Every structure is written in C-alpha cells, then in structure tokens.
Amino acid sequence: MPTTATIGQPTVTTLTHREREVLYAVGCGLTDAEIASALALPEDAVDGHLARILAKLELRDRAAAIVHAFDCGLVVPRQGPREAANPVPRTVIRRAREPQVGISMLGPMQAWRDGQPVDLGHLRQQAVLAALALCPDRTVSQQELLDGVWGMEPPITNVVPVYIYRLRKILRRENSTDSVIQRDRCGYRLVPGAVEVDVTRMEELVAAAGTAGRAGELTEAVRVCTQALDLFRGELLAGLPGPFAELERLRLTERRIALVQRKLDWQLRLGRHSEATAELRALAVEQPLNEPVAVMLMRALYRSGRQADALTVFDRTRRRLADDLGVPPGRLLRQTHQMILRGCDADLGLAPTTP
Known part of the structure; x- marks a missing residue:
C-alpha cells in the first residue's frame, strides 16, 4: 500500500534507468563525487541527473529525493534495493559501469566515449552527427542530412552512409557490438538513451529551473539556471x-540570451x-538593441542607488x-525611464534590496 508521501506523486517509473540508478545512490547517502565514481560519470553529469529527477518527481531538493527513494521502496534501510516491479540492480554501486558516449555542442563540437575524447573526423562528418544529436526525438532522412x-x-x-559508418565505429562503446546510431526505412537517428547530449541536458535544467521559479523557489531557480548556462563554452557549433x-x-x-x-530577472526579484x-552590463554590450535587457539594467542600477547611470543606459539605448x-x-x-526620473520605486516592480 503506498505511503502518504507517494500518493498523487510521480513514481520512479517515470525515470530513465540511469536516473533510477542515481536516485538509488542518492537514497543510499552517497555524495555526488561518490556517485560519479561508482557510475563512471562526470560529477557535473550527476548534478544534471539529480536536477532532472527532482523535476520529474516534483521534489524540492536532495533531502526530498532521499525520502522519496525510501517511500517508493527503491531503498530499504540496511537491506539495499527492494525487489520491486521496477528495481535497479543490486550492483548499481561500486560496479563497473558500461562505457558512456557523450556529445557536446554548446561550443566547438566534441564527443567522448567512456570518459575519453574521440576524434569525430572532418567538419562535414561532425555536422552530420550534430544534425542527428539536435533531432533526438525523430529519424532524420538522408535528404534532410x-x-x-x-x-x-x-x-x-x-x-x-560512409559518414554514418565512420561515426558508428568512432562512437561504438568498448567491448560492445551495439551502435549508438540506428537506421530505419526513413533514415538515421541516435539510439534513445544511448548518448548524453549537452543540449538535451541544458533543456532539462531549464525546465527544472522553470519549475522552481513557478513554485517561488527563486534561489533554487537561479542555481539551476546557472548550471544550464555553465554548459555553454564558447562559439556554438564552431566551424560546422x-x-x-x-x-x-x-x-x-x-536560447542562451533568453x-x-x-x-537575471530572478536575481532582481530576489x-x-x-x-x-555586472552580467547585465556585459549582456547589454552584446545586445545593444535588446530593450528588455536595457530595462533590467536600468532597474538594477537605480535600485543600487545609481540613478544617473540608469539614465545614461536609456540615452545610450x-x-x-x-x-x-x-x-x-x-x-x-x-x-522605465519616466519612473526613474520621478523616483517611483514601487512602480518598478522590484523586490526591496537585500541587506
């Protein structure tokens, strides 16, 4: 019979296999570093998986995830994972994991297999892989490529077909005959769940941040949003x-600018x-015609006691x-310009400055 905590709440069946493994490890009390070591994942990937788990299960924080792991029977005190309808393997912790394949496109395109970088070949071959990775939910036809x-x-x-053959060889996991690229009568696609893609992770973090924001957890929303932005690392798809x-x-x-x-809007509300x-200034230089950015910068400067600087931003824009x-x-x-001239703090719609 379900516990009170699980009634009306999404269950672990909504999670992927890897997410259930991470939730089990969290429930066992492991730190992110210990989970990363046990599952052969980068530590920041563990943080991303946990953010997705919290969003899918509608949980507030890590402590709630631990409680949920026990309430749903995934973890049993002093016994390890319960043999339930959707169990995770008992060997999930401290077991050699299957090598993982990852693709990063929020900057120059990169890929790795089992934590090691791989050479994806020349730029057009990389562009073929990028097209598959950026269409994760469907088959891409040869004509589209x-x-x-x-x-x-x-x-x-x-x-x-030559490029696909090469990419299959490059991305094939060690000691595995399985390919991460599959073909059907309509074209090619990445095998669902076989590849970690940074763009997908970024979107999942954005969704988690939005969930926190709508719940009024603005500090958590800013934290998760910052994690999503940290995935951007230079010129996007550079040279493709x-x-x-x-x-x-x-x-x-x-997407990054938005x-x-x-x-920054959440930070101002806080x-x-x-x-x-400082970040608004940099964004205003990057986007000099972006009026919403100019408005936020003017409000931030005004509420920091810098009315003249706020008015200068208006004149420049x-x-x-x-x-x-x-x-x-x-x-x-x-x-906004008129409100700042009149000193109408309340009309600017900002939270009072924190001490």
Whole structure:
C-alpha cells in the first residue's frame, strides 16, 4: 500500500534507468563525487541527473529525493534495493559501469566515449552527427542530412552512409557490438538513451529551473539556471558547415540570451541588484538593441542607488535604436525611464534590496 508521501506523486517509473540508478545512490547517502565514481560519470553529469529527477518527481531538493527513494521502496534501510516491479540492480554501486558516449555542442563540437575524447573526423562528418544529436526525438532522412549539411552544393557521391559508418565505429562503446546510431526505412537517428547530449541536458535544467521559479523557489531557480548556462563554452557549433548548423547556431544563441535574461530577472526579484549589474552590463554590450535587457539594467542600477547611470543606459539605448534601426524607444523602455526620473520605486516592480 503506498505511503502518504507517494500518493498523487510521480513514481520512479517515470525515470530513465540511469536516473533510477542515481536516485538509488542518492537514497543510499552517497555524495555526488561518490556517485560519479561508482557510475563512471562526470560529477557535473550527476548534478544534471539529480536536477532532472527532482523535476520529474516534483521534489524540492536532495533531502526530498532521499525520502522519496525510501517511500517508493527503491531503498530499504540496511537491506539495499527492494525487489520491486521496477528495481535497479543490486550492483548499481561500486560496479563497473558500461562505457558512456557523450556529445557536446554548446561550443566547438566534441564527443567522448567512456570518459575519453574521440576524434569525430572532418567538419562535414561532425555536422552530420550534430544534425542527428539536435533531432533526438525523430529519424532524420538522408535528404534532410544532404540539405542541412551541404545546402545548395550536394556532394557528387553518396557520402552520407560512409559518414554514418565512420561515426558508428568512432562512437561504438568498448567491448560492445551495439551502435549508438540506428537506421530505419526513413533514415538515421541516435539510439534513445544511448548518448548524453549537452543540449538535451541544458533543456532539462531549464525546465527544472522553470519549475522552481513557478513554485517561488527563486534561489533554487537561479542555481539551476546557472548550471544550464555553465554548459555553454564558447562559439556554438564552431566551424560546422551547412544551413542546419547555421540555424541551430542562431537558435542556441537566442536560447542562451533568453536564459541569461530569465536568471537575471530572478536575481532582481530576489533583490540582488548589485550582483546582477555586472552580467547585465556585459549582456547589454552584446545586445545593444535588446530593450528588455536595457530595462533590467536600468532597474538594477537605480535600485543600487545609481540613478544617473540608469539614465545614461536609456540615452545610450535610445541613440542606438535611432541610429541602427531608425525607431524610437519602446513603451516599456520609456515608462522605465519616466519612473526613474520621478523616483517611483514601487512602480518598478522590484523586490526591496537585500541587506
């Protein structure tokens, strides 16, 4: 019979096999470093798995995850995992793990197998893999790969199967005959659950941050949002050719900017105006025509006691909008300017500055 804590709450059946392993290890009281060692994972990957577990099971923190692991029968005091309908192996801890394959695209494209970097070959071959990794929930046809990687200049020969063959060999896990790339009658796709992709992890962290934000846990939302942003590491998909990579480069750039804005908005709501100012300044330099960023920077400066600097931001943004786009400031930017001129703190909609 379910315990009170589990009634109406998502169960471990909603988790992937790896997530159940991590939840079991958390329930056993292991630290992230110990879990990383036991499961042959990078320590930051453990943190990402835990964030996804908390989001899927609608749990607030690690302590709640430990309680849930016991309540659902995954961990039994002094006995190890209970043999239930969806158990994890008893050997989950301190057992040699299957080598993992990872792909990172939030910067120059990289891949690793069993924790070791691998050479993905030349840039067009990497672009084929990127197209598969960025379409994780569907099959990508050969024609889509040709159009996305070569555009209007398709190759003379049918090189896509050759590239797929090479990538299968490069990414094949040690002592395994299984490929992480599968083919069906419609095309190619990555085997679900066989590859860790940093873009997927970033989106899962964003979802977890959103859940925390909607629950009013703004400090936790900022923490998880920062983890998502830490996955970005330079020029996105650097050097990869083709229209698909170019569109994804733009999309991911916009995603990062929106994520920075969300995090900074939460910081401002927490009253961390001085803390947010430096990052807002950098973002304003990067996005000089982004009016919401200018508004947040003006509010942060004003609530930090820097009214003149806030008004300077308005003047600079107004000039850039006129010179570059030939348009006046938008309504929100003008209203914020007027509120700062009048000293209308309440109308700025910000939390009071923390001591």
